[in-house]
Structure formats: structure tokens, C-alpha cells
Amino acid sequence: MLGKLEQPEIEALLSRQITGRLGCHANGTTYIVPVNYVYKNGVIYAHSGPGKKIEMMRQNPEVCFEVDEIKNIFSWKSVIAWGKFEEITEIGEQEQTMQALIHRIMPLVEQPSGHPSHGITESEYDLGDKIDLIVYKIIIDKTTGRFEHN
Structure with missing residues (x-):
């Protein structure tokens, strides 16, 4: 049976x-990339x-975001959201x-010290000067x- 999710099911x-696919479009190019995220209050x-997705979203902040939950080929849920990028x-x-x-991702991380590119380290000194994290919301x-x- 195919059906439509109601708003409470979409929110849930x-x-x-924790991982969704972010779609952005600029200068005639569409780009879709997986991202880790946290969702709260819309x-x-x-x-x-x-990189490419940040450059594109700065040019055109209108984006699309997709998440799914797949048990098997005949049992799944999927949500598509449209919104606006803001740094x-x-x-x-x-x-x-x-x-x-970090609180959302940590339970899924096997070795916390190995992910400085995500701001997850044993010490803030592990981040060094090279990482320029851009924090944003949709x-x-x-x-x-x-x-x-x-």
C-alpha cells in the first residue's frame, strides 16, 4: 500500500x-550531497x-532536503522538505x-578522536588552524x- 505521511509522521x-540528502542549484547545475544534521522546530x-555545496547555497539559498527510512523495497518512508539556507x-x-x-552523532562514532573535520575530537587543539567549519541552517x-x- 502506498500512502501519504501526515505532518506528525513527517516531523517524526x-x-x-541523522543523515539526509541536500539538493542545491546554481548556475545551471544541480548538486545533491549527503549531510549529517539535527532537526528541531522546522x-x-x-x-x-x-566547498561546492556552500558556494552554491550562497548563490541560491533555495534548497531541497530529503530523508528516508527503508526497511526493504516494499516498506519505506520518505520526506522531502524545501527551504532556505542561512549561514x-x-x-x-x-x-x-x-x-x-555532536550529541546526535557521538552515539554512532566508534572512535571520537578520529573526526576533527566534524569538530569531534578529544581536544580542541586537534582541530588546528586548517578547519574552517561553516555552520548553517535550512x-x-x-x-x-x-x-x-x-
């Missing part, structure tokens, strides 16, 4: 997942180093976002969700 799926929070520049909000991301303005189960 966005809250439950906002997706994430971080990145400098987080206020230090307090950056710190809160990074703390939320403010969602529209969602849709579908499911299939037998």
Missing part, C-alpha cells in the same frame, strides 16, 4: 534520522567545510548547533512525505 521522520541544522554567524548559535550535532517552508508498506 525528520527528527529520527529547522535543519548542519555544518560543512568550504549561522552568531557565535552562541554556532556553539549550540555544533553541540547538538529553514523549512514546505514538506511532503510518502510511504509504502505491505
Whole structure:
């Protein structure tokens, strides 16, 4: 049976997942990339180093975000959200976002000291000067969700 997810089910799926796919478009090019995230109150929070997706979102902040939960080919749920990219520049909000991301990701990390590119280290000195984390949010303005189960 195919069906439509209701808003509470959409919220639950966005809250439950940790990795989604971010779609952005600029200068005639569409780019889709997986990102780790935290969802809260209609906002997706994430971080990145400098690169293609950040450049594209700065050019065109209108983005699309997709998450799914797949048990098998005939039992799955999927949500697509549309929203607007905003860089987080206020230090307090950056710190809160990074703390939320680290708390969400840590239970899935086997060796915490090995992920300085995600701001996860045993010591802040492990980060060095080379990492330029960009903390951002996607403010969602529209969602849709579908499911299939037998």
C-alpha cells in the first residue's frame, strides 16, 4: 500500500534520522550531497567545510532536503522538505548547533578522536588552524512525505 505521511509522521521522520540528502542549484547545475544534521522546530541544522555545496547555497539559498527510512523495497518512508539556507554567524548559535550535532552523532562514532573535520575530537587543539567549519541552517517552508508498506 502506498500512502501519504501526515505532518506528525513527517516531523517524526525528520527528527529520527541523522543523515539526509541536500539538493542545491546554481548556475545551471544541480548538486545533491549527503549531510549529517539535527532537526528541531522546522529547522535543519548542519555544518560543512568550504566547498561546492556552500558556494552554491550562497548563490541560491533555495534548497531541497530529503530523508528516508527503508526497511526493504516494499516498506519505506520518505520526506522531502524545501527551504532556505542561512549561514549561522552568531557565535552562541554556532556553539549550540555544533553541540547538538555532536550529541546526535557521538552515539554512532566508534572512535571520537578520529573526526576533527566534524569538530569531534578529544581536544580542541586537534582541530588546528586548517578547519574552517561553516555552520548553517535550512529553514523549512514546505514538506511532503510518502510511504509504502505491505
